[in-house]
Amino acid sequence: MSPSAVKRKLSSSARSVSPPPLRRRTDAVQAQRAAQTESTNHSHKLNFYSWNVNGIGPLLQKQISFTPDATYPLRNFLKAHEWPHFLCLQEVKINRADTATQRRVELAANAGAQSDEPTYSTHFSLPRDKYNATGFSGKVHGTATLTRDDTLETAASVPDFDLEGRVLIHEFATIPLVVINGYWVNGTSNPYRNPDTGETQGTRHDHKLRFHKHMLDLCKSIEERRKSVLLLGDMNVAPTRIDGHPNLRTSPIQHVINRADFNLKFLDKDSETGLKGIDVFRHLHGEKKKYTYHGRGRPWGESCDRVDLIVASRKLVDDEAVVMDTDICDNPHDRGHSDHVPLWVSLDASTWLNQSESKVD
Structure with a gap:
């Protein structure tokens, strides 16, 4: 079996956390795109991007154009970064009941797609806690992942x-890998309420x-x-002094x-009970100083932190050696409207x- 033979569209089970699908594309268009992506998709490289967008709204605004195939900033981002296989977004700030905006995310990811370009499906985890995630009319937190079809x-x-x-x-079906897109809890002294009773149950630090x-x-x-984990997202922790x-x-x-709790549980290689994961940026770039959070309203680089991380199971680096490269888009252009960079x-x-092929053969 050739590598391309195991590449196919996402299964219907992946739609279980997604909004109602957009109007179906015609069979002819689907067949044409499938043929073209099969012919160009011989590489075994998988590219994963992570970005805390601090509200997805600006990425859904249609570009002003006199042509019928005008694109959106979200589609332009995907193109500019050479069509990543996964785009993991955090803090999208979409109300769970707002299915129209959820559909717009998929529209913005695919509008204007040319016949030789990939398309994307969308998946969401949106707040359903009636006591702890109700601010701004429910437009808080929220993660979304765009996966290439x-x-x-x-x-x-x-x-x-x-x-x-x-x-x-x-979770991949044909390779032993699970990717987790996460917007991790930010510790504060604000109260945390029991999600069932609404009673105060410590602080957001305790919840973290x-x-x-x-x-x-x-x-x-x-x-x-016997599967490996790839954690991506805003983990709201700067692990070391240089971060x-x-x-x-x-x-x-x-x-x-x-x-200290985060480092012990996820990064400490000597921990008896932790993940013993690898911070891939530090692993490949040593003590190079790059940051992912740059607050708005201050000169670039004046105050910043590396709180968005990619943490891999040790096996991905030590045994299977599948981690090829990583970096941070640490510049004002890539920050865009957000206060984080990808x-x-x-x-x-x-x-x-x-x-997998050898097992089939």
Whole structure:
């Protein structure tokens, strides 16, 4: 079996967390695009982008044009970054009941697509906690993932513990990889309310630590099934001193506790109970100083942090060596309307695909 033979459109199960589908494309157009993507998709490289967009609205505004195939900023972003296989977005700020905006995301991702260009499907995890995620008319938090229709088959799901629209799980069908798009809890002294009763149950700092435990349990359960984890997103933690400029956040002291808990659970290679994951940017770029958060209203580079991370199961680096490259788009242009910049990682799936082929043969 050739590598292209295992590439197909996403399964219907991946639609379980998506909005109602757009009007169906004609069979002829689908067939034409499938043929073209099959002929150009011989590479085994998988490209993953992550970006906290701080509200997806500006990416859905149609470009002014006198042509009928005018595109959207979201489509232009995908094109500018050479059509990533996954675009993991955080803080999209879409109300769960707003299916019209959810459909617009897929429209904006695909409008103006040429016959030789890929198309995308969309998946969402949006807030459903009536006590802790109700601000701004429910337009808080929220994650969305755009997956290329010509890439390997995946199924999307939301874990039971995620009531605030923070986590999207994407499990590949033919390779041993699970990608998790996450907008991790930001620790504050604000109260956290029991999602069932509404009663105060500690602070958002306490909730952040519980979230760390949930995420660790999720990752460990995946690895127990002999699959690797790739965590992408805004993790609201700057792991080390060089990840904050001019200073690392140390006050109040709970931020120090949160950071230590994150590092122990996800990055400490000597932890007996943690993931022992690898921060791929630090692994490949050493102590190079780049940042993902640049607050608005200040000169570029005056105050910034590396809180958006890509963390990989150690096996992806040490054993299978599939991590090819990674970087941070640390510049004002790529920040766009947001206060975060995108970051990306490339994986080489050839070893996995060759193993799958040998089993079939």
